[in-house]
Amino acid sequence: MNELIQMLPKAELHMHIEGSLEPELMFKLAKRNGIELPHQSIDELKALYDFNNLQEFLDIYYQGCSVLQTEQDFYDLAWAYLKKAKEDHVVHTEIFYDPQSHTARGIPFEVAINGLYRAFDDAQEQMGISFHIIACFLRHLPEQDALDLYPEILKHRDKILGIGLDSSEMGHPPEKYQQVFAQAKKDGFKVVAHAGEEGPAEYVKQAIELLQVDRIDHGNRCLDDEILTAQIAHKGLALTVCPLSNLKLKVVQDLVDHPIKKMLKKGLMATINSDDPAYFGGYVNENYRQLAAAVGLTEDEIFTLVENSFKASFLPDSIKEIHLKALH
Numbered sequence: 001m002n003e004l005i006q007m008l009p010k011a012e013l014h015m016h017i018e019g020s021l022e023p024e025l026m027f028k029l030a031k032r033n034g035i036e037l038p039h040q041s042i043d044e045l046k047a048l049y050d051f052n053n054l055q056e057f058l059d060i061y062y063q064g065c066s067v068l069q070t071e072q073d074f075y076d077l078a079w080a081y082l083k084k085a086k087e088d089h090v091v092h093t094e095i096f097y098d099p100q101s102h103t104a105r106g107i108p109f110e111v112a113i114n115g116l117y118r119a120f121d122d123a124q125e126q127m128g129i130s131f132h133i134i135a136c137f138l139r140h141l142p143e144q145d146a147l148d149l150y151p152e153i154l155k156h157r158d159k160i161l162g163i164g165l166d167s168s169e170m171g172h173p174p175e176k177y178q179q180v181f182a183q184a185k186k187d188g189f190k191v192v193a194h195a196g197e198e199g200p201a202e203y204v205k206q207a208i209e210l211l212q213v214d215r216i217d218h219g220n221r222c223l224d225d226e227i228l229t230a231q232i233a234h235k236g237l238a239l240t241v242c243p244l245s246n247l248k249l250k251v252v253q254d255l256v257d258h259p260i261k262k263m264l265k266k267g268l269m270a271t272i273n274s275d276d277p278a279y280f281g282g283y284v285n286e287n288y289r290q291l292a293a294a295v296g297l298t299e300d301e302i303f304t305l306v307e308n309s310f311k312a313s314f315l316p317d318s319i320k321e322i323h324l325k326a327l328h
C-alpha cells in the first residue's frame with residue numbers, strides 16, 4: 001500500500017506554506033535575521049508541538065512566522081516545501097499563505113508574495129511541479145482589515161489565483177466575511193474557506209451559501225448534518241481533508257476514528273492534504289500512509305482520493321484530464 005501511495009502522482013490542495021516551516025529552518029532564519037526566539041533549542045521548540053485545539057497550535061504557528069523577514073526567507077521556505085513535495089510525487093500544489101501575519105509585523109506585502117512566487121515559478125521549471133497561490137484572510141481579525149488588504153491582493157492578481165479564510169474558527173463564522181468574498185468573487189478569484197474543522201455544520205453551510213466557496217477546507221463537521229452532506233455531495237463540492245492535522249488538533253481523538261471512509265461512502269469529493277506539515281508530523285504521503293493504516297483504506301479508495309486531488313484542483317479541465325489519464 002505504501003508503495004502505491006509513493007508511486008501515484010498527486011496534487012496537494014491544502015497546505016499553509018508558513019506551516020511547512022521546519023524547526024531547523026526556523027532557527028537558521030532566526031540566526032540569519034538576528035531574531036531572538038523564545039526557545040533555546042530545536043528540542044525545546046518541538047516539545048511545544050503538543051496541541052489540545054486549533055488555538056494552541058495557531059499561537060505557536062504565528063510566533064514561528066516572526067523569523068520570515070526577507071524575500072529570500074520566503075523563497076527558502078517555499079523551496080524546502082517543494083523538495084518534500086517532489087519526494088512525495090506531488091505534481092501540482094495549491095498553497096495557502098497568510099499575508100496579514102506578515103504585513104502586521106511590518107513586512108511589506110510584496111516581500112512575501114514575490115519570494116513565494118519566485119520559488120514556485122523556479123520549481124515549475126526545475127521540478128515540473130505546477131502551482132497556484134491562495135491568499136488567506138485571518139478570520140480572527142475584523143473584516144475591515146481584509147477589505148483594507150484586498151487592493152494589494154488585486155495588484156498581485158497575476159500571482160494569486162484565489163482567496164481563502166483561515167485562523168481561529170469558533171466565534172468567527174463565514175458570514176463575517178461576506179463583503180470581501182463577494183468582491184473577490186466578482187473580480188474572478190477562486191474562493192475557499194476553512195469551515196467545519198472545529199466549527200459547526202452551520203459554518204460549512206454559511207461558507208457555501210454566503211461566501212459561495214469553490215471548495216471547503218476541512219469540512220469534517222458537515223457530517224453532523226445529513227441534508228447538508230447530501231447537498232455537498234450532489235454539488236460535487238470538494239473537501240480538502242487533513243488527517244494528521246485532525247489528529248494533532250484533536251478534531252479526531254484517534255486516527256482510527258477518522259471519518260474519511262464515511263465521507264467517501266456519502267459521495268463527498270474528499271482529498272488528502274498535509275495542512276501544516278512541519279507542525280503535524282508529516283507531509284502529504286505520510287498523511288495517506290498513516291490514514292490508510294489506521295482506517296484500512298483499500299487500493300480503490302486510495303486511487304479515488306488521488307483522482308479527487310486533481311478533480312478538485314483549480315487546474316483547467318484539459319490539464320486535469322492529462323493528470324487523470326496518467327494515473328491509469
Ligand code: HPA
Binds near residue numbers: 166
Ligand atoms: N486551521 C485554521 N487556520 C490555520 C490552520 C488550520 O489548520 N493552519 C494555519 N492556519
Ligand code: ZN
Binds near residue numbers: 014166194217
Ligand atoms: Zn488549514
